[in-house]
Amino acid sequence: ATPMSIIAGIGRAAEFGVLVRDADALQHATTLDTLVFDKTGTLTEGRPRVVAVEPAAGVATDEMVAIAAALEQGSNHPLAHALVEHAGPRALAGVGGFRTLRGLGVSGDVAGRQALLGNSALLAQQQVNIADLEPRIAFWSAQGATPVLLALDGKAAALFAIRDPLRDDSAAALRRLHAQGYTLVMLTGDNPATAGVVAKEAGIDRVIAGVLPDGKAAAIKMLQRQGHRVAMIGDGINDAPALAQAEVGIAMGGGSDVAIETAAITLMRQSLHGVADALAIAKATLRNMK
Numbered sequence: 001a002t003p004m005s006i007i008a009g010i011g012r013a014a015e016f017g018v019l020v021r022d023a024d025a026l027q028h029a030t031t032l033d034t035l036v037f038d039k040t041g042t043l044t045e046g047r048p049r050v051v052a053v054e055p056a057a058g059v060a061t062d063e064m065v066a067i068a069a070a071l072e073q074g075s076n077h078p079l080a081h082a083l084v085e086h087a088g089p090r091a092l093a094g095v096g097g098f099r100t101l102r103g104l105g106v107s108g109d110v111a112g113r114q115a116l117l118g119n120s121a122l123l124a125q126q127q128v129n130i131a132d133l134e135p136r137i138a139f140w141s142a143q144g145a146t147p148v149l150l151a152l153d154g155k156a157a158a159l160f161a162i163r164d165p166l167r168d169d170s171a172a173a174l175r176r177l178h179a180q181g182y183t184l185v186m187l188t189g190d191n192p193a194t195a196g197v198v199a200k201e202a203g204i205d206r207v208i209a210g211v212l213p214d215g216k217a218a219a220i221k222m223l224q225r226q227g228h229r230v231a232m233i234g235d236g237i238n239d240a241p242a243l244a245q246a247e248v249g250i251a252m253g254g255g256s257d258v259a260i261e262t263a264a265i266t267l268m269r270q271s272l273h274g275v276a277d278a279l280a281i282a283k284a285t286l287r288n289m290k
């Protein structure tokens, strides 16, 4: 077990654009059986776009676009950016009583109306009847898009379908990891229907969806209690506790600083091929030391 070979292994990883913090990280990376991936910004590009706006009967599309963008100006969620960008100059200004409901959506008063914008869990929690939107929620979820719902004064007013495509090489990278024998898990706050479609496209084995931001670390703990040795791969601030909880935390370069500081390994190339490279190099390095 020479420190020299560890240094060589870390150097080799760096040639592949993978920054390994220390010997422990390399060592732990040889013991894993389960890899857990955040969805948005990790499996996907993290640049969601509005692909459809469907107002309720008798409601004007442009007005709903303007109100949704007004609310989302106060949020830095990727879905918020998509809605603001989609509205462009149509966005209204002036939101009263703005609130962020983590893992659910946002709320506030716009143009004299009480607005609520987010997922169906949020609208259900606020007793908004979404029966009329259900078929369209199911339709867009089945396309792998995330339905974001707008309610005004307690009534369902519009659905925004927002799509965030997989990174070009995510499916190929996950095929390599599958071939290496790992179980692949998706961990996301998005709804189970949308998450399931994206997971299938990516080649994921198991989906843990609808997880509130504080629940990601608990999900890793659950897998560990089931006897798994886990790497968490993520990019966001809300991934940091899960990155810390896992045997190995792996951050996407270009993600949040908090994720990068917490993780033992950082992927400079923003490609999940880096995960396969890192795990293979770790194993080869430790093999050479025996």
Ligand code: ADP
Pocket (backbone or CB within 6 Å): 039, 040, 072, 075, 077, 079, 080, 101, 102, 103, 104, 105, 106, 117, 118, 119, 146, 147, 148, 187, 188, 189, 190, 191, 211, 212, 213
């Ligand atoms: P993730 O990063 O995996 O999407 P989050 O916990 O950030 O998980 O969000 C979970 C879900 O909550 C989102 O998929 C969305 O439906 C809803 N949501 C959260 N924030 C917003 C927002 N600002 N606007 C609309 N919907 C939101």
Ligand code: MG
Pocket (backbone or CB within 6 Å): 038, 039, 040, 041, 042, 234, 235, 236
């Ligand atoms: Mg993310």
